[in-house]
Amino acid sequence: xxxxxxxxxxxxxxxxxxxxxxxxxxxxxxxxxxxxxxxxxxxxxxxxxxxxxxxxxxxxxxxxxxxxxxxxxxxxxxxxxxxxxxxxxxxxxxxxxxxxxxxxxxxxxxxxxxxxxxxxxxxxxxxxxxxxxxxxxxxxxxxxxxxxxxxxxxxxxxxxxxxxxxxxxxxxxxxxxxxxxxxxxxxxxxxxx
Amino acid sequence: xxxxxxxxxxxxxxxxxxxxxxxxxxxxxxxxxxxxxxxxxxxxxxxxxxxxxxxxxxxxxxxxxxxxxxxxxxxxxxxxxxxxxxxxxxxxxxxxxxxxxxxxxxxxxxxxxxxxxx
Numbered sequence: 001x002x003x004x005x006x007x008x009x010x011x012x013x014x015x016x017x018x019x020x021x022x023x024x025x026x027x028x029x030x031x032x033x034x035x036x037x038x039x040x041x042x043x044x045x046x047x048x049x050x051x052x053x054x055x056x057x058x059x060x061x062x063x064x065x066x067x068x069x070x071x072x073x074x075x076x077x078x079x080x081x082x083x084x085x086x087x088x089x090x091x092x093x094x095x096x097x098x099x100x101x102x103x104x105x106x107x108x109x110x111x112x113x114x115x116x117x118x119x120x121x122x123x124x125x126x127x128x129x130x131x132x133x134x135x136x137x138x139x140x141x142x143x144x145x146x147x148x149x150x151x152x153x154x155x156x157x158x159x160x161x162x163x164x165x166x167x168x169x170x171x172x173x174x175x176x177x178x179x180x181x182x183x184x185x186x187x188x189x190x191x192x193x
Numbered sequence: 194x195x196x197x198x199x200x201x202x203x204x205x206x207x208x209x210x211x212x213x214x215x216x217x218x219x220x221x222x223x224x225x226x227x228x229x230x231x232x233x234x235x236x237x238x239x240x241x242x243x244x245x246x247x248x249x250x251x252x253x254x255x256x257x258x259x260x261x262x263x264x265x266x267x268x269x270x271x272x273x274x275x276x277x278x279x280x281x282x283x284x285x286x287x288x289x290x291x292x293x294x295x296x297x298x299x300x301x302x303x304x305x306x307x308x309x310x311x
Contacts, residue, residue, distance in 0.1 A: 002265045005275045039276075043283045046220050050213040057210060078258040122297075131296050137304035148208070150301050155210035158294040165286035168257035169249075 001031055002171045006038055027182040031172035032085065032163070047162070052192040054155035061152055063188070064093035065116060068100060069156045072120050075104050076127045079164035081172040086160075088177075088184040118143035119150070123157045214294060221287050227276040228284075236281040237288030245271020246281055253285035 001007055010018070014037050018029045036044030055066050067090035074082035087104065091097030102110040107120055118140045126132045140150055166172075175183065222233055235242045236250045249264040268278055 002260075002262060003275045003279055005279060009275075038279070042224070042226065042280060043217075043221065046213070046217040050210070050217050053210050053213045080258075126293055126297050130293060132300045134300050134303035137300045141304060147301065147305055151208055151298065152210065154294055154297040154301070155208075155214070157297065158214055158290045161290035161293050162286045165253050165257040165289065166282065169253050169260050169282045169286070171260075171262075 027179050051159045054159045056191040059152040070160045073160040076124050077164040081167045084180045088180040089187050092184045115143045115145040119153050226280050228280045233284040236284040250285045254289040
């Protein structure tokens with residue numbers, strides 16, 4: 001990563017943990033996972049709690065829908081590591097990678113529900129322009145999305161607005177497709193805690 | 194009809210997700226750190242950012258995919274330590290996310306609050 005402390009600044013216990021994870025899983029510890037172990041009191045612990053709540057906490061959106069939102073926001077932000085990670089996770093969560101690819105290629109023609117499409121469109125506008133109008137929100141609500149679902153989608157957007165920025169600033173190393181799939185299995189089994 | 198719970202304060206019951214984000218925001222801005230709270234606030238808001246980290250902090254908020262090694266090299270050359278840069282990058286990322294989150298929640302409130310004067 002672009003800061004040496006994020007590659008080498010961990011205590012002996014954390015270094016041992018990384019070695020154990022690598023040995024048992026057969027996959028390297030992704031930079032996204034390493035980051036939250038660096039001075040966890042400053043960022044990692046609270047970031048994990050928020051991200052887990054947004055992605056796995058109670059919501060009328062499924063886990064798959066929220067992973068798709070994460071992949072979509074990451075795509076708008078052109079955040080390569082997060083696109084890889086959450087495209088894999090959403091595809092696995094839906095058991096339908098083609099559906100995820102269709103959304104990321106062309107949202108307007110993708111075979112998804114109108115409410116989800118309207119929500120993704122709003123998140124894309126917010127991410128691109130830094131603002132959305134009340135009219136944009138009314139479009140989402142009139143597509144059958146509840147107010148609480150909009151709030152839940154905004155939480156996903158906030159979580160990945162942060163993670164995308166850190167991934168690109170610190171320079172998270174891209175993983176092989178196999179390692180992204182392993183990460184996806186982990187995120188669906190354990191979440192973000 | 195909308196099912197929104199209105200508390201005695203008149204504020205909608207802030208959801209658990211947003212509350213968890215607020216805790217992160219608060220920690221990054223006001224908790225212990227190697228960069229001063231003033232520097233972290235500057236990185237968070239994007240205003241009055243020290244010259245040595247202006248380019249890096251600006252890109253974290255606006256164009257993170259364009260960040261290069263040179264942005265970090267310039268910040269190090271200006272005297273910032275790695276731990277300070279870690280904190281300032283996190284503050285800038287959380288700050289931009291907070292603005293997006295707030296903008297979304299405000300637009301939603303405007304769209305659903307029929308009694309607001311605008």
